[in-house]
Amino acid sequence: MIRDITLGQYYPGDSWVHKLDPRTKIIGTFVYLIALFLVKDFWGFLIAVTGILMVVAISRVPLSFILKGLKPVFIIILFTFFINMFMTKGEVLIGWKFLVITKEGLYNAFFMGIRLVLLIIGSSILTLATKPIKLTDGIESLLGPLKKIGVPAHELAMMMTIALRFIPTLLEETDKIMKAQMARGADFESGNIFKRAKSLIPLLIPLFISAFRIAQDLAMAMEARCYSGGENRTRMTAMTYEKRDILATLGLIAFVATILLERILI
Amino acid sequence: MKTKFLIQAGIIAAIYAVLTIILAPFSYGPMQIRVSEALTILPYFTPAAIPGLFIGCLVSNYISPYGVIDMICGSGATLIAAAGSYMLRSKPVLVPLPPVVANAVIIGLMLHYAYGVPMNLFLIMAWIGLGELIACYVIGYPLLRYLKKYKRIFE
Numbered sequence: 001m002i003r004d005i006t007l008g009q010y011y012p013g014d015s016w017v018h019k020l021d022p023r024t025k026i027i028g029t030f031v032y033l034i035a036l037f038l039v040k041d042f043w044g045f046l047i048a049v050t051g052i053l054m055v056v057a058i059s060r061v062p063l064s065f066i067l068k069g070l071k072p073v074f075i076i077i078l079f080t081f082f083i084n085m086f087m088t089k090g091e092v093l094i095g096w097k098f099l100v101i102t103k104e105g106l107y108n109a110f111f112m113g114i115r116l117v118l119l120i121i122g123s124s125i126l127t128l129a130t131k132p133i134k135l136t137d138g139i140e141s142l143l144g145p146l147k148k149i150g151v152p153a154h155e156l157a158m159m160m161t162i163a164l165r166f167i168p169t170l171l172e173e174t175d176k177i178m179k180a181q182m183a184r185g186a187d188f189e190s191g192n193i194f195k196r197a198k199s200l201i202p203l204l205i206p207l208f209i210s211a212f213r214i215a216q217d218l219a220m221a222m223e224a225r226c227y228s229g230g231e232n233r234t235r236m237t238a239m240t241y242e243k244r245d246i247l248a249t250l251g252l253i254a255f256v257a258t259i260l261l262e263r264i265l266i
Numbered sequence: 267m268k269t270k271f272l273i274q275a276g277i278i279a280a281i282y283a284v285l286t287i288i289l290a291p292f293s294y295g296p297m298q299i300r301v302s303e304a305l306t307i308l309p310y311f312t313p314a315a316i317p318g319l320f321i322g323c324l325v326s327n328y329i330s331p332y333g334v335i336d337m338i339c340g341s342g343a344t345l346i347a348a349a350g351s352y353m354l355r356s357k358p359v360l361v362p363l364p365p366v367v368a369n370a371v372i373i374g375l376m377l378h379y380a381y382g383v384p385m386n387l388f389l390i391m392a393w394i395g396l397g398e399l400i401a402c403y404v405i406g407y408p409l410l411r412y413l414k415k416y417k418r419i420f421e
Contacts, residue, residue, distance in 0.1 A: 033335065076381070080381070080382055083385065084382070112382040115382070116381055116382065119335065119380070119381070123335070132325075155272055155317075156317065156321065158272055158276070159272055159275045159276040159279060159317055159318065159321045160276075160279070160321050160324070160325065161276070162272070162273060162275075162276025162277065162279070162280070163276045163277075163279035163280040163283060163321055163322065163325050164280075164325065165276075165280075166276065166277060166280040167280050167283050167284055167287075167325070169280075170280050170281060170284045171284050171287065171288070174284055174285075174288060194400075194404055197301070197400065197401075197404045197405045198404065198405070198408065200301060200304075200405055201405070201408055201409060201412060204285075204304070204405075204409055205409075205412055205413065205416070207281065207284075208281070208413065208416070208419065209416060209419055211277050211280070211281055212274070212277065212419040212420065213419075214277065215270075215273045215274050215276075215277040218273050218277075219269050219270045219273045222269050222273070223269055227269055
């Protein structure tokens with residue numbers, strides 16, 4: 001059961017988008033998401049869709065793979081769509097008893113629906129084309145300037161790295177504990193929600209004890225190797241800003257400019 | 267910051283993420299009962315849980331289908347909640363309360379405004395609060411009482 005779970009959504013590849021500096025990608029994603037909220041009509045969305053499709057095409061992540069990732073949020077999208085459609089007051093198009101579809105409602109439904117889908121695709125492309133560890137490096141570097149006001153950028157990144165490193169280990173451990181407790185008659189699957197919630201306690205306690213034992217060993221190992229934090233620490237692969245990052249940034253600026261022009265002119 | 271503090275925070279983050287992943291179908295979205303939220307009682311035992319839960323939430327939401335906005339809002343809520351729980355640690359019964367409030371308010375606002383879920387704002391908040399209430403009091407609070415017996419693992 002545990003083996004079916006893939007960690008993260010990373011889609012391995014060595015496309016142009018994969019190779020971009022993680023910092024460029026993080027900033028780019030943020031700018032894209034903000035730009036989506038600047039859009040006020042469907043022409044704007046047309047630009048946004050074209051933009052994201054171009055990025056997807058360059059990343060060579062199959063579109064079907066991305067759409068599959070939308071499945072878990074499909075219910076929310078539908079829900080938002082229908083509520084917007086039926087709940088907006090305005091010029092009536094079709095009405096049947098209490099279900100009334102208005103012109104404004106239909107407009108709102110599509111507008112919100114498209115924005116939601118784009119928000120999700122736009123941000124998932126970041127996680128699809130960036131390794132978690134690279135993302136961590138990028139976050140550390142971007143938080144760097146905040147060190148001056150006391151944000152512990154290196155420590156946060158280190159915690160994240162440790163967490164990412166131990167997720168697979170602890171997944172396996174959890175699986176083992178679950179099986180061991182089931183062999184002793186534990187039942188994780190039946191009963192109402194309260195009963196099921198309670199049945200997790202015999203899983204959680206051993207998991208904690210085992211995890212903190214790992215923590216102790218790791219602390220000893222790191223101290224034995226004189227780990228002393230972020231100062232003067234070098235890394236195996238340094239991040240560099242390259243030509244493609246400049247190109248990507250220029251592309252992003254062009255995109256935002258188009259969105260803004262569209263907003264002002266049309 | 268001491269190495270041990272760092273590692274404990276990292277491990278707590280990993281446990282949080284693991285529980286979110288294993289119990290995934292219930293963990294994301296407006297109808298979520300995220301069992302990992304039961305871990306929000308951990309600040310009672312160690313302050314390392316404050317950054318730990320924050321990172322855990324960040325890493326889990328990295329896998330979330332809701333993308334970057336959920337990463338920021340969700341983790342922000344968790345960070346505020348964990349700090350709150352830490353401050354309330356003298357009264358164990360109140361320890362699971364801050365996450366209920368913080369998540370209901372922040373995630374409610376997020377779903378309503380950023381994702382345009384057009385339900386009444388207070389209804390969304392109440393709904394999320396309910397899920398958190400179950401996670402924090404039905405699992406979290408008993409967990410706190412049992413873990414007290416094993417306090418030494420946090421030292």
